[in-house]
Each structure stands twice: as structure tokens, then as C-alpha cells.
Amino acid sequence: MTSKFLNIDEEKQQRILNAALNEFAQKGYDHASTNAIVKLAGISKGLLFHYFNNKKELYLFLHKHFIDVLQNEFFNEERFAEPDVFERLKNIMILKSQMMKKYPEIFNFFISAYTETSSDIKNELDDSHHELMQSSYAKIFENIDTTMFKENIDMKRAIQIVFWTLEGYSNQVMEKVKHTNQSDNDFSAEFAEVDLYIQMLKTAFYQ
Amino acid sequence: MTSKFLNIDEEKQQRILNAALNEFAQKGYDHASTNAIVKLAGISKGLLFHYFNNKKELYLFLHKHFIDVLQNEFFNEERFAEPDVFERLKNIMILKSQMMKKYPEIFNFFISAYTETSSDIKNELDDSHHELMQSSYAKIFENIDTTMFKENIDMKRAIQIVFWTLEGYSNQVMEKVKHTNQSDNDFSAEFAEVDLYIQMLKTAFYQ
DNA sequence: TACCCAATTGACCAACCTGGTCAACTACAT
DNA sequence: ATGTAGTTGACCAGGTTGGTCAATTGGGTA
Numbered sequence: 001m002t003s004k005f006l007n008i009d010e011e012k013q014q015r016i017l018n019a020a021l022n023e024f025a026q027k028g029y030d031h032a033s034t035n036a037i038v039k040l041a042g043i044s045k046g047l048l049f050h051y052f053n054n055k056k057e058l059y060l061f062l063h064k065h066f067i068d069v070l071q072n073e074f075f076n077e078e079r080f081a082e083p084d085v086f087e088r089l090k091n092i093m094i095l096k097s098q099m100m101k102k103y104p105e106i107f108n109f110f111i112s113a114y115t116e117t118s119s120d121i122k123n124e125l126d127d128s129h130h131e132l133m134q135s136s137y138a139k140i141f142e143n144i145d146t147t148m149f150k151e152n153i154d155m156k157r158a159i160q161i162v163f164w165t166l167e168g169y170s171n172q173v174m175e176k177v178k179h180t181n182q183s184d185n186d187f188s189a190e191f192a193e194v195d196l197y198i199q200m201l202k203t204a205f206y207q
Numbered sequence: 208m209t210s211k212f213l214n215i216d217e218e219k220q221q222r223i224l225n226a227a228l229n230e231f232a233q234k235g236y237d238h239a240s241t242n243a244i245v246k247l248a249g250i251s252k253g254l255l256f257h258y259f260n261n262k263k264e265l266y267l268f269l270h271k272h273f274i275d276v277l278q279n280e281f282f283n284e285e286r287f288a289e290p291d292v293f294e295r296l297k298n299i300m301i302l303k304s305q306m307m308k309k310y311p312e313i314f315n316f317f318i319s320a321y322t323e324t325s326s327d328i329k330n331e332l333d334d335s336h337h338e339l340m341q342s343s344y345a346k347i348f349e350n351i352d353t354t355m356f357k358e359n360i361d362m363k364r365a366i367q368i369v370f371w372t373l374e375g376y377s378n379q380v381m382e383k384v385k386h387t388n389q390s391d392n393d394f395s396a397e398f399a400e401v402d403l404y405i406q407m408l409k410t411a412f413y414q
Numbered sequence: 415t416a417c418c419c420a421a422t423t424g425a426c427c428a429a430c431c432t433g434g435t436c437a438a439c440t441a442c443a444t
Numbered sequence: 445a446t447g448t449a450g451t452t453g454a455c456c457a458g459g460t461t462g463g464t465c466a467a468t469t470g471g472g473t474a
Contacts, residue, residue: 008450031238034433044452049434161376161400168375169368193368204407215421241462251423256463 002061005051016041016048018105020062025108029059029121059121063113066106067128074099075139085144086198086205089163092140093170093194097187100174148206158205169194209268212258223248223255225312227269232315236266236328266328270320273313274335281306282346292351293405293412296370299347300377300401304394307381355413365412376401 005013019041023032034055038045052058079091100107113125140163141156149155173190212220226248230239241262245255259265286298307314320332347370348363356362380397 004450033431035431045433046435046453047451050451055433157400161404164379165372165376165404168377168379169372170375171378172371172375193364197368197372200407200411204411240460242460252462253424253464254422257422262462 002052002057005061008051012043016043016051017062017065020058021066021105021109024059024062025105025112028112028115034058056121056124060124062109063125064128066109067132069103070099070106071132074136080139080142083143083145084148085140085159086162086201088140088144089159089166090191090194090198092136093166094187094191097170097174097191101177101187104178148202150205150207153205162201166194166197209259209264212268215258219250223250223258224269224272227265228273228312228316231266231269232312232319235319235322241265263328263331267331269316270332271335273316274339276310277306277313278339281343287346287349290350290352291355292347292366293369293408295347295351296366296373297398297401297405299343300373301394301398304377304381304398308384308394311385355409357412357414360412369408373401373404 005016016037019037020032022040023037027033032055034048035045038048041048048058052061074095077095079095080088082088082091110129113122114129140159146155149158173187177187177190212223223244226244227239229247230244234240239262241255242252245252248255255265259268281302284302286302287295289295289298317336320329321336347366353362356365380394384394384397
């Protein structure tokens with residue numbers, strides 16, 4: 001029962017959510033400390049456990065909440081409407097990179113939720129995470145222009161490998177950016193290479 | 208001073224090293240437990256601290272040791288001799304995947320050493336890890352056949368992006384394999400796609 | 415056999431941290 | 445002045461941590 005939490009004023013909610021997000025993202029579920037969370041949020045221990053019955057309830061609430069945040073911001077992007085599938089893939093990767101830059105803690109949170117093996121929590125995370133992946137994958141194939149492909153090309157397979165290589169590449173870029181320059185936000189330099197790559201693929205796959 | 212440790216019989220050394228490797232790989236430095244290590248290794252607490260003065264000394268010894276293991280097995284591969292740079296890149300990625308499959312704990316260990324931020328250990332890890340990366344990167348460009356490239360192509364840049372995309376792709380593959388089928392070892396199916404990719408790149412970049 | 419010394423044990427330690435509780439206090443509306 | 449909802453933080457028992465050290469074992473030597 002989190003109804004008590006939902007009735008307090010927005011600013012305090014945000015403060016608590018962000019504090020918990022940061023702690024869980026950094027340490028994972030098991031090693032995150034509720035003491036650290038209340039300290040960061042600037043509230044007392046008792047109050048946190050007044051809003052949430054226990055640590056697990058807090059975590060699950062967070063998980064659901066930030067899935068929603070991502071869904072709303074990510075999927076309402078016009079970039080998913082681009083008819084050319086390769087261009088669309090490129091756009092999605094750029095979008096993802098921008099989101100990772102904007103909300104690094106959220107991504108860390110989900111990664112740790114996915115990586116963390118030692119806790120009973122994992123089973124309780126409903127399929128929402130998996131669902132998020134599935135629906136993003138489905139969106140890639142939604143209303144694409146298939147007339148351009150050479151007839152002898154296995155389209156799905158081609159798109160899939162391009163998706164994977166691009167995802168891999170963007171991960172490399174993010175990793176690089178994370179450890180070096182933290183100020184820039186557009187990645188235009190990094191993704192210039194991708195443009196070349198995309199053009200190349202088109203000439204290879206399109207008739 | 209680890210001289211005591213180096214004088215005991217090989218089998219016991221291995222047992223201790225592997226126990227420590229597993230624990231550190233799984234939990235990272237901070238949360239790894241020396242109790243768990245001695246239990247896993249089948250020795251007493253006192254003995255471990257007879258060989259190593261403290262936890263940190265054990266960890267640093269491990270780090271050095273497994274860097275050596277990787278160096279010896281990885282770099283003595285004839286795959287680095289392949290003259291065609293794209294084929295070489297493919298070979299290296301396959302090699303890396305095979306190594307990750309063969310020694311998952313070692314890779315987890317290094318990843319956790321690189322990721323773990325909260326400890327004073329990180330600073331003490333000499334540049335050996337970074338060095339390993341550098342030398343593997345240098346080996347890619349060693350004695351490659353440059354005559355094939357079109358004149359107007361920025362060769363280094365081209366190789367670099369291919370390297371990154373391939374690395375990204377192989378990471379995706381490993382991630383997939385890790386979470387599904389744990390028995391197979393050759394990845395031939397997964398890397399068939401890469402062959403197509405490599406051929407495509409050659410026609411694009413070579414004259 | 416008696417002795418020595420190195421290898422090995424594991425009970426023990428103080429320090430610390432954990433999630434969670436609850437009696438008490440505050441602020442504010444009636 | 446009274447009631448009530450919001451909020452505090454000292455406190456708890458349980459657990460884990462890295463590290464110590466007196467005691468035991470076992471094999472070699474004389």
C-alpha cells in the first residue's frame with residue numbers, strides 16, 4: 001500500500017524517488033541501504049517506512065514508476081515513424097544514447113535489476129522489463145517500407161544484424177563518452193560514422 | 208609478501224586462486240567475503256591470512272596473475288597474423304567470444320574491477336588493465352595489408368568503426384548466449400552473419 | 415622414541431551495518 | 445484546548461566483516 005506516499009506533495013515524492021533511484025542504481029537491490037536513502041532524501045527513517053511497508057515494496061514501486069517514465073518519453077518519439085528502416089534504426093540508437101545521457105541513473109537501475117542475481121526480488125519483477133524490450137523491438141518493424149529491398153535478401157535477418165551491430169556500437173560510444181567527456185550532449189561527431197555505415201548498408205541491401 | 212604462497216604445491220595454489228577469483232568476480236572487491244573464499248577453497252581462515260597479509264594484497268595478486276593468464280593465451284594466437292585486417296578483426300572477435308565462454312569468471316573479475324568505483328583499490332590497480340587494451344589494439348594494426356584499400360578511404364577510421372561495431376555485436380551475442388543456451392562452444396551460427404558483414408565491407412572499402 | 419619447527423586450524427574479537435519499530439514530539443485545523 | 449496526521453530518531457536484535465593467535469597437527473631428524 002503506497003497510497004500514503006502518493007498523497008504527499010510532488011516535490012517530496014521526487015526527492016525520495018530520486019534518492020532511492022540513485023542508491024539502488026549504484027549498489028543494486030541487496031546492497032542498497034535504506035539509511036543512505038533517507039539521508040539523501042532528507043527525511044527520517046521512520047517516515048520512509050511509513051510510506052512503504054518495507055524495502056522490497058519501495059523497490060518494486062520504483063521499478064514500475066521508471067518503466068512508465070521511459071515508456072512515455074521514449075515511445076512518443078516521432079523518430080519511430082521514419083519509414084526507411086535503416087534510418088529509423090539510426091534514429092532510435094541516437095535517441096537511446098541521448099536518453100542514457102539524460103537519465104544515466106535510470107539505465108543503471110534497470111541494468112542492476114537485470115544483472116543482480118542473488119535476490120528473491122528478480123522473480124518478483126513482473127515481465128514489465130521484458131515487455132518494454134519486446135514492444136520496442138516490435139516498433140522497429142512497424143510500417144516499414146519493404147519495397148526497397150532486393151528480392152533475394154532475407155529482410156528480417158538483415159535488419160536484425162544491423163540492429164545488433166548498431167546497438168553494440170552505440171554502447172561502445174556511450175562507454176567512451178561516460179569515461180571521458182561528460183559535458184556534450186549531441187553525439188553528432190560519434191554518429192557521423194553511423195551515417196556512412198547506413199549509406200553503405202543501403203547500397204548493399206536496396207535494389 | 209606472497210613468497211609463502213608461491214612455495215606451496217600447485218594444486219592448492221590453484222584451488223585458492225580459483226576460489227578467490229569466483230568470489231571477487233561475483234561480488235566485486237568490497238562485498239567479496241574472505242570467509243566465503245576460504246570455505247570455497249577448503250582451507251582455514253588463518254591459513255589464507257598466513258599467505259596474504261590482507262584482503263587487498265590477495266586481490267592485487269589475483270589481478271596481476273590473471274592478466275598474465277590472458278596475455279599468454281590471447282596474444283599467442285596465430286589469428287593475429289591474418290594479413291587481411293577485416294578478417295583479422297573477425298577472428299579476434301571470435302577468439303574473444305571463445306575466451307569469454309571458456310573463462311567467464313576471469314572476464315567478470317576484470318569487469319567488476321573496472322566498474323567497482325567505491326573502493327580505494329581502483330587506484331592501486333596499476334595501468335596493467337589499460338595496457339592490456341592498448342597492446343591488443345596495437346596488434347590489430349600490426350603488419351596489415353594496406354594495398355587493398357581505396358585511395359580516398361580514411362583507413363584508420365574505417366577500421367576503427369568496424370572494430371567497434373564488431374565488438375558491440377559480439378557483446379550482444381555473448382549476452383544472448385549467456386542467458387539462453389550454455390552448452391555450445393563454437394558460435395558458428397552467430398558469426399555466420401559476421402561473414403556476410405565482412406564481405407560487404409570489403410566490397411565497400413577495397414578497390 | 416623424543417624433539418623440533420613449520421603448516422594449519424578455528425574459536426574469537428571489536429567494529430560496523432542492516433531493515434525495521436515505536437514512543438514521543440510537532441504543526442496545524444477545529 | 446483538543447484531536448489528529450505527519451514526522452522524528454534512538455534503539456533493537458541479528459548478522460557479517462577482516463583479521464588474530466593460542467593451540468594442534470604432522471613430518472623430518474637424531
